[in-house]
Each structure stands twice: as C-alpha cells, then as structure tokens.
Amino acid sequence: MTLKEKIEAGKFIVCGEIGPPKSCDGDVLREKSKYFKGIVDAVNITDNQTAVVRLSSIASAKILLDEGIEPIIQMTCRDRNRLAIQSDLLGAAALGIHNLLCLTGDYQKFGDQPEAKGVFDLDSIQLVATAARMNCGFLLSEQEMKKTPGFVIGAAANPFAEPLEMRIIRLYKKVQAGACFIQTQPVFDMNIFNKWMEKVVELGLHEKCAILAGVMPVKSVKALYHMKKEVPGVKINDEYISRLEKALDPKEEGVKIAVEMIQTIRKIKGVRGIHIMPVMWESITPVIVKEAGLNSA
Amino acid sequence: MPIKFVTTGKPITPGERKVSRVLLLFEDIVKVPVFGCQRCGECILSSTGFVCSQRCPKRLRNGPCGGTGEGGQCEVYPERKCVWYKIHKRSKLFGRLSLLYKLNNIHNWNLEGTSAWLNVFMKRITAPIWFVRGDKQKVKEILSNDAQRKD
Numbered sequence: 399m400t401l402k403e404k405i406e407a408g409k410f411i412v413c414g415e416i417g418p419p420k421s422c423d424g425d426v427l428r429e430k431s432k433y434f435k436g437i438v439d440a441v442n443i444t445d446n447q448t449a450v451v452r453l454s455s456i457a458s459a460k461i462l463l464d465e466g467i468e469p470i471i472q473m474t475c476r477d478r479n480r481l482a483i484q485s486d487l488l489g490a491a492a493l494g495i496h497n498l499l500c501l502t503g504d505y506q507k508f509g510d511q512p513e514a515k516g517v518f519d520l521d522s523i524q525l526v527a528t529a530a531r532m533n534c535g536f537l538l539s540e541q542e543m544k545k546t547p548g549f550v551i552g553a554a555a556n557p558f559a560e561p562l563e564m565r566i567i568r569l570y571k572k573v574q575a576g577a578c579f580i581q582t583q584p585v586f587d588m589n590i591f592n593k594w595m596e597k598v599v600e601l602g603l604h605e606k607c608a609i610l611a612g613v614m615p616v617k618s619v620k621a622l623y624h625m626k627k628e629v630p631g632v633k634i635n636d637e638y639i640s641r642l643e644k645a646l647d648p649k650e651e652g653v654k655i656a657v658e659m660i661q662t663i664r665k666i667k668g669v670r671g672i673h674i675m676p677v678m679w680e681s682i683t684p685v686i687v688k689e690a691g692l693n694s695a
Numbered sequence: 696m697p698i699k700f701v702t703t704g705k706p707i708t709p710g711e712r713k714v715s716r717v718l719l720l721f722e723d724i725v726k727v728p729v730f731g732c733q734r735c736g737e738c739i740l741s742s743t744g745f746v747c748s749q750r751c752p753k754r755l756r757n758g759p760c761g762g763t764g765e766g767g768q769c770e771v772y773p774e775r776k777c778v779w780y781k782i783h784k785r786s787k788l789f790g791r792l793s794l795l796y797k798l799n800n801i802h803n804w805n806l807e808g809t810s811a812w813l814n815v816f817m818k819r820i821t822a823p824i825w826f827v828r829g830d831k832q833k834v835k836e837i838l839s840n841d842a843q844r845k846d
C-alpha cells in the first residue's frame with residue numbers, strides 16, 4: 399500500500415526521516431535504509447536542512463526508492479526560484495517520486511554558508527498551490543502538461559510558535575491550497591499540542607488532511623538545552639528536561655520519553671499518524687516503532 | 696482550470712515607467728516612513744493590517760514562518776519583531792482578521808520598484824480593501840462556506 403492509499407483508507411501512518419550525507423556517498427543512504435525498510439510507511443528526505451549543503455533530496459529519494467523504501471522529498475523555497483522548483487518537481491515525478499513535503503526552508507544565516515543568497519521566490523503555501531496546480535495538469539504559466547505528476551502533497555505546521563492563532567490560519571490556507579497531509583514540528587509540550595488539535599478538530603481540518611504529529615527522540619539533555627535556546631519556535635516542557643537530567647542512561651530515557659509521547663499522542667482525537675524525526679540518530683527509529691507498538695497499527 | 700495565483704497582466708511600457716517614477720515620489724513620502732514600504736509594486740498592505748509584509752527577511756506573503764520566538768521575535772534578526780506577529784496583532788485590533796485567510800499571489804518581480812498606485816490603476820493588481828465590516832462573522836462564513844463546499 400502506498401502512502402496515498404493509506405491516507406485515503408484512513409490507516410494510521412508512521413513516517414521516518416533520513417538526513418542525506420554531506421558527501422556524494424550514496425552507500426550511506428543504502429546503509430541507513432535498513433532501519434526503515436518494512437518498519438515505517440514512508441521516509442522524509444531532508445532538503446539541505448538548516449541550510450547546510452547535503453546530497454540532493456531527489457537523488458537520495460531515488461536511491462532509497464531503489465532500496466524499496468517509499469520516500470517523501472522535502473522541497474524548500476530557500477534554494478530555488480519558481481522555474482527550478484517546477485523543473486525539479488517534474489524531475490522527481492519522472493523518477494517515480496510522488497510524495498512531497500512543501501517547506502519555506504530555514505534561513506541561510508543558520509547554515510554553514512551564511513553568505514548565500516536566499517531565494518524565497520515562493521512561500522510554502524504558494525508551493526503547495528503550485529504542486530496542486532501541476533496535479534491538475536498546468537504549470538504556473540498557462541502551459542498545459544500531457545501527463546500529470548500525481549503528487550501527494552504535504553506541508554508542515556508548527557503548533558508551538560507565536561502567534562498561535564496565525565498557525566491555524568496558515569494550516570487552513572495550506573489545506574485550502576491542496577495539502578493532503580501535515581507533519582508537525584516535534585512535540586515537546588503536550589498542553590499546547592492538545593489545544594492546537596482541539597482547534598483543528600473544531601474547524602474540521604483533520605478530515606481534510608492527515609495530521610502526523612512529530613516526535614523527536616533525543617540522545618542527551620544537551621540537545622534539549624540547545625533547542626530551547628537556539629532553535630526558534632520550539633517549546634519544551636521542563637518536565638522532559640528534568641527527566642533527562644536525572645536519568646542515568648539519557649539515551650534510554652530519551653527513547654522512553656518518545657515512546658510515552660507516541661502513546662499519548664495516538665489517543666488524541668484527529669491525529670492520523672506519527673512522524674519520527676531523530677536528528678542524525680536514524681538507527682533508533684526501529685526501536686521506537688517496536689516499543690511503541692506501532693508495527694501492528 | 697485550477698486557480699490562478701500569479702500576478703500577470705500587460706508588460707510595463709517605457710512610458711509607464713516614467714509615470715511610475717513620478718508617482719513613486721509621492722507614494723514613497725507616505726508609504727516608506729509610515730509602513731516601511733519595500734516598493735514591491737504589488738501592494739498587499741490593506742490585507743496585512745497595514746504592516747508591510749515585505750520587511751520579513753524571507754519576504755513571506757502568506758503568514759509567518761515557523762521560527763517566531765516566544766515574545767514575537769524574528770528568528771533571523773532577534774532584535775526585531777516578526778512582521779507577521781505585528782500583522783496579526785494589528786489585524787486583530789482593526790478587525791481585519793478575515794483578510795488573512797486569503798491566498799496572496801506569487802510576487803511578480805516585473806513590478807518590483809514600480810508604483811503600486813499605478814499598478815492598481817492599470818488593473819495589474821487588485822485595489823486595496825479600505826473597510827471591513829463584521830470581521831468575526833466573515834471569518835465564520837469563510838470557514839463554514841468551505842465546509843459546505845466539501846460536501
């Protein structure tokens with residue numbers, strides 16, 4: 399069953415995430431693919447995340463596709479103008495990659511080459527609309543295509559950044575533009591996430607798109623400190639910080655927290671899946687999937 | 696035919712550019728000091744609570760990115776407030792929240808640095824919306840109309 403069929407059938411969805419290497423070594427990806435094959439429904443391939451140059455997400459997706467994994471390519475607006483975006487999307491579709499996550503992209507200042515020119519010709523909502531338009535057989539120009547790419551269009555949502563009301567408006571706009579699945583930023587504060595989900599359910603948005611909650615297992619309390627201080631738009635409940643501080647084995651505690659979180663999130667009305675996003679710790683994904691009992695889902 | 700969300704229209708003639716330059720002298724006097732206008736030529740000030748969205752480092756036209764800080768700081772320049780944080784606050788204050796639900800067009804870079812007033816007159820871009828009545832009711836209608844359309 400493909401991701402599209404699972405979304406349409408209302409199945410519970412589990413996604414993983416792979417960050418491509420900072421070199422042209424495709425074997426790294428083939429090696430990582432074993433953690434995901436037959437364990438998750440689809441795997442996100444990041445697109446130069448945090449503005450650091452990595453192997454192209456479309457090329458990585460092709461490698462993983464050949465390994466028998468269903469990829470979701472991330473597409474950011476930071477590095478490409480509208481011409482490059484459309485051409486890359488056509489290229490991806492021609493390679494048999496149809497799952498797409500539309501993002502605005504991290505600002506280039508946060509990367510290893512802050513001198514770069516950021517493009518931002520489109521924003522994520524316009525990118526969703528562009529992909530939806532291509533699905534209807536049209537490019538942004540009036541040019542009609544003989545074959546449609548058939549994208550499964552996804553977008554991101556951050557329930558935790560201010561202004562909270564604007565987050566719902568943006569989600570509404572993304573769904574309206576044609577997004578059929580939404581992956582959230584990692585949940586580290588259940589209260590805010592619950593409130594956000596209540597609002598989503600109230601507006602009926604959970605019926606129009608599949609909401610996949612982000613879960614990020616962390617290796618150490620340092621990672622949490624870093625996120626709380628350096629990463630904007632992230633809210634972390636102090637409970638998790640103190641639990642990790644006290645833990646004898648932070649890695650084990652990190653997994654435990656992630657598993658507990660998944661079990662709580664699954665019970666929230668309107669949540670249709672989980673997106674597990676360990677940063678450079680892909681090997682933990684199968685452990686979490688198994689311990690959280692997601693295999694049988 | 697899917698919706699069109701790129702601003703197109705007739706190309707700007709050299710004559711028009713001259714008129715545009717004269718008009719900009721006046722437009723800048725009002726829009727630069729008051730709104731921090733960035734001269735995109737495709738003004739959406741009226742649907743963004745009269746705060747210029749183009750001051751955003753990413754020049755987002757459809758809402759804030761995911762990096763707005765807890766106190767509303769911009770993620771790129773933490774000493775600044777996120778413009779979309781301001782837009783939301785101002786729209787709420789003026790009762791113009793319903794306008795934030797609209798999908799704003801992809802920017803037409805041919806219009807960059809031209810007079811938005813002239814572009815409205817030449818019907819390249821839509822005219823500003825001066826008054827919004829019954830904002831809360833309008834938001835409700837937007838959300839419920841959509842629910843009906845789905846059925």
